[in-house]
Amino acid sequence: MEKRDTYVNNVKNENMDAVFNPIDFPSIASALNWEVHDLLPPDNSPYSDGTLVDKVVFSLINPSDAEEVIVGMKEIGYFNKKKSLKDIFEYLYLTEDMIEKRQVVSDVLEKLTSNSVLKLQNGNYIA
Incomplete structure (x- = not known):
């Protein structure tokens, strides 16, 4: 994990309230030879107070999910500085063998730039 x-x-x-940052989930899953979803509680799993976990799984192979993720990245300020396509793929943990997911993300970025949600300047995306 390089932590x-x-x-x-x-x-x-157990005596501390510390938890892993979700940004670390891909490296944790990789170290365990799992998928990220294996780290999440099962559907309808109760919290300690008895309420149920509302688990939503996004897949970057789904264009609407990918768009929601990228728009969310913009909302948290990820695109306040210019980001290359390579930067975005690394941020989303999309390795070179994930060709279909990379294509969907590329298509969504193109759509968002054509709709003026993001700007494309010299091959870099910016808010």
């Missing part, structure tokens, strides 16, 4: 031992130990310590 300090103290980070992992704090999360593992």
Whole structure:
């Protein structure tokens, strides 16, 4: 995971409120030879207070999901600085063998630039 031992130990310590950052889920899943969804609670799993977990799974192979993710990235300020397509693929953990997902993300980026949600400047995307 390329994290300090103290980070992992704090999360593992039951006496601490520390949790893994969701941005680390792909590297955790990879280290365990799992998929990210294996780290999430099952559907209809109760929280400790008895309410149910509302689990929504996004797939970047689905254009509407990919668009929602990219628009969310814009809303949190990801595109406040110019980002290349390579930067975006790395941020989304889309490796070179994920050809279909990369194509969907590329198509969604093209759509968002044509709709003026994002701008394309010298091969870089910016808000």
